[in-house]
Amino acid sequence: MKELEYPFDAEYIIKKRKSLKRALLADGSKRLKKKIAVFGGSTTNDIVVYLELFLLHQGIEAEFYQSEYAQYWQDAMFPSEELLHFQPDIVFIHTTNRNISHYPTVKDDKQTVEELLTAEYEKFEQMWTKIAETYHCPIIQNNFEMPFYRLMGNKDCSDYRGRLNFLTRLNEKFYEYADKTEGFYINDINYVSACYGLKEWSDPFYWNMYKYAMCVDAIPSFSFNLSHIIKSVFGKNKKALALDLDNTLWGGVVGDDGVEGIRIGQETGESQSYYEFQSYIKSLKDLGIILTVCSKNDHENAIAGLNHPEGVLKPEDFIIIKANWENKDRNIVEIASELNILPDSIVFVDDNPAERAIVSVQVSGVSAPEMDGVENYIMTLDRNGYFEVTTFNEDDLKRNEMYKANAQRAAQQATFADYQEYLKSLEMTAVIDDFMPVYLQRITQLSNKSNQFNVTTKRYTPTEMEEVYHSSEYIRLYGKLVDKFGDNGVVSVVIGKKDGAVLNMELWLMSCRVLKRDMELAMLDRLVERCREQGISTIRGYYYPTAKNNMVRELYKFFGFTKISEDEAGNTVWELSTDGYENRNHVIKVEDNTALK
Amino acid sequence: MDTKTIYARLNKVFRDVFDDDTITVNPKTTADDIDDWDSLEHITLINAVEREFKMKFKMGEVSSMKNVGEMVQIIAARAK
Numbered sequence: 001m002k003e004l005e006y007p008f009d010a011e012y013i014i015k016k017r018k019s020l021k022r023a024l025l026a027d028g029s030k031r032l033k034k035k036i037a038v039f040g041g042s043t044t045n046d047i048v049v050y051l052e053l054f055l056l057h058q059g060i061e062a063e064f065y066q067s068e069y070a071q072y073w074q075d076a077m078f079p080s081e082e083l084l085h086f087q088p089d090i091v092f093i094h095t096t097n098r099n100i101s102h103y104p105t106v107k108d109d110k111q112t113v114e115e116l117l118t119a120e121y122e123k124f125e126q127m128w129t130k131i132a133e134t135y136h137c138p139i140i141q142n143n144f145e146m147p148f149y150r151l152m153g154n155k156d157c158s159d160y161r162g163r164l165n166f167l168t169r170l171n172e173k174f175y176e177y178a179d180k181t182e183g184f185y186i187n188d189i190n191y192v193s194a195c196y197g198l199k200e201w202s203d204p205f206y207w208n209m210y211k212y213a214m215c216v217d218a219i220p221s222f223s224f225n226l227s228h229i230i231k232s233v234f235g236k237n238k239k240a241l242a243l244d245l246d247n248t249l250w251g252g253v254v255g256d257d258g259v260e261g262i263r264i265g266q267e268t269g270e271s272q273s274y275y276e277f278q279s280y281i282k283s284l285k286d287l288g289i290i291l292t293v294c295s296k297n298d299h300e301n302a303i304a305g306l307n308h309p310e311g312v313l314k315p316e317d318f319i320i321i322k323a324n325w326e327n328k329d330r331n332i333v334e335i336a337s338e339l340n341i342l343p344d345s346i347v348f349v350d351d352n353p354a355e356r357a358i359v360s361v362q363v364s365g366v367s368a369p370e371m372d373g374v375e376n377y378i379m380t381l382d383r384n385g386y387f388e389v390t391t392f393n394e395d396d397l398k399r400n401e402m403y404k405a406n407a408q409r410a411a412q413q414a415t416f417a418d419y420q421e422y423l424k425s426l427e428m429t430a431v432i433d434d435f436m437p438v439y440l441q442r443i444t445q446l447s448n449k450s451n452q453f454n455v456t457t458k459r460y461t462p463t464e465m466e467e468v469y470h471s472s473e474y475i476r477l478y479g480k481l482v483d484k485f486g487d488n489g490v491v492s493v494v495i496g497k498k499d500g501a502v503l504n505m506e507l508w509l510m511s512c513r514v515l516k517r518d519m520e521l522a523m524l525d526r527l528v529e530r531c532r533e534q535g536i537s538t539i540r541g542y543y544y545p546t547a548k549n550n551m552v553r554e555l556y557k558f559f560g561f562t563k564i565s566e567d568e569a570g571n572t573v574w575e576l577s578t579d580g581y582e583n584r585n586h587v588i589k590v591e592d593n594t595a596l597k
Numbered sequence: 598m599d600t601k602t603i604y605a606r607l608n609k610v611f612r613d614v615f616d617d618d619t620i621t622v623n624p625k626t627t628a629d630d631i632d633d634w635d636s637l638e639h640i641t642l643i644n645a646v647e648r649e650f651k652m653k654f655k656m657g658e659v660s661s662m663k664n665v666g667e668m669v670q671i672i673a674a675r676a677k
Contacts, residue, residue: 015645018616045637209656216644 037088039072041099050223096213136463148202228385235448240290244350254305265310278312288396329362340512405486624666
């Protein structure tokens with residue numbers, strides 16, 4: 001819904017909040033259901049109203065708990081029955097500079113201010129620890145926005161008695177905690193309030209009158225920013241960019257103006273703007289965002305434009321280049337299928353409103369932000385939070401390489417008549433073993449973003465995954481696949497819970513980047529082996545259909561399981577006896593993780 | 598701006614905010630007459646009215662207005 005993407009009209013959203021919600025709920029899309037507890041140090045009602053809207057738009061249907069007015073500390077430290085029963089999937093602590101218990105005064109000495117700072121910080125850390133212990137779920141904490149007045153003027157920021165100085169140092173302490181704590185995220189209201197305009201944001205009318213810590217018109221911007229963290233934690237980030245070329249990555253039309261005629265580089269203000277935009281896109285690639293081209297151009301012209309000596313992006317930065325005269329919606333669908341991702345993971349970047357309109361209508365779920373004026377391109381992509389980073393690991397850094405290797409594999413496949421021969425030629429080696437601490441973050445990330453090859457679509461927070469890892473009730477496997485073109489990283493996760501001689505499968509997922517490589521069979525072989533070692537004779541598999549996981553509807557059948565039951569919703573239960581099972585994988589060499597033990 | 602125009606524009610604001618096309622406000626309308634009009638929705642309403650008429654209510658007025666009639670008097674004096 002365009003109304004809920006940057007640049008949105010906050011006034012419109014405020015006025016139409018009810019009808020927008022109705023329209024979103026009626027659009028028939030399937031959404032993740034999540035429970036969010038909001039611990040407020042000021043009024044949170046409207047924050048929740050708009051957060052709900054933005055999350056619905058991003059594929060999450062949230063249920064909320066809100067603490068009584070300003071009871072954030074009490075709720076965190078002494079949880080009520082209601083709250084314990086609510087069992088939040090995520091806790092958001094909405095505190096602001098209005099909640100500081102003791103600011104320094106100009107009469108305080110250095111020592112006193114140090115003590116105030118420590119006391120203020122410890123109040124928060126205590127609360128975070130308690131919440132983590134009680135709910136085992138991710139925590140989002142506001143940092144502090146700057147105050148609306150400066151007692152000492154400019155000196156307020158550098159003098160230890162200044163409020164600005166105090167809040168800045170407190171923020172630093174929050175960041176240190178965030179940096180070392182998994183599942184703890186800062187909602188950067190210091191940045192958002194600055195973008196909005198601190199003067200309007202902190203209009204004291206709203207605090208004194210309604211106990212809102214910001215002006216009412218700023219609340220949509222606040223909630224929008226917050227929604228990015230939540231949807232990212234729950235695996236709803238975008239994965240790829242499909243970029244137009246002419247007047248998007250450079251000024252002018254390469255087919256008409258020639259390579260020497262397009263505007264990119266350091267010559268003029270306009271060409272510098274395109275250069276800056278290309279640099280931004282290149283940095284997104286380093287973050288693990290997949291780059292593709294979707295442009296109406298002759299292929300050779302597109303390549304020539306990308307090879308412009310003053311450009312930042314080069315043809316090899318893109319996994320797929322679709323430069324042809326087909327309709328763009330068709331190209332987008334093909335890009336999605338070649339990358340094995342869903343079209344709703346793609347952001348389509350095009351300066352032409354007509355192309356954006358066609359793609360938006362024809363390919364449901366694709367984001368097509370308003371790219372209006374090259375000087376606004378970066379801001380538009382950035383503010384929309386498509387790629388909000390909540391975890392960042394080595395795998396993200398290497399993602400583009402991996403997709404590139406995939407493209408090479410596809411090229412090689414074309415030269416083999418027999419698929420098994422092709423698989424053998426890949427010289428695949430897998431490590432399949434019990435979880436290890438170094439992989440927990442990646443394992444959790446996979447559980448939150450795999451939608452297609454995922455039989456139960458069960459999501460795990462970092463804390464939950466940690467519990468699974470430490471419990472003796474589970475058989476756990478992760479699978480890492482390497483072949484001659486490159487390292488695919490951890491691509492498959494299997495979790496089963498033991499119940500006597502039965503293993504109930506809670507999770508079976510695989511990254512689509514290794515589809516049709518027999519990796520799932522290698523995982524099955526290893527699972528059966530581990531079951532036998534632990535005296536388990538029956539493996540029971542469950543399939544829960546979603547809008548996206550049809551590809552694994554018959555996975556257990558393919559594995560040789562017998563269907564035990566099926567209900568009206570299509571949920572199926574399957575069983576396999578480990579007696580007499582013979583290994584199915586013959587193309588991947590499987591190893592234990594001896595290197596890290 | 599004449600009172601009739603104010604009521605027409607105000608009515609539109611009420612219908613948007615409370616998402617109810619059957620609302621018709623008159624000078625005597627109070628929060629009791631509209632289902633969803635509680636203290637939290639009051640904030641949204643005041644904000645929307647301020648935007649519609651490009652004016653601001655004073656802090657004292659926000660809590661002391663007794664009915665729509667009083668709201669319209671303030672708007673008439675200040676609206677642009």
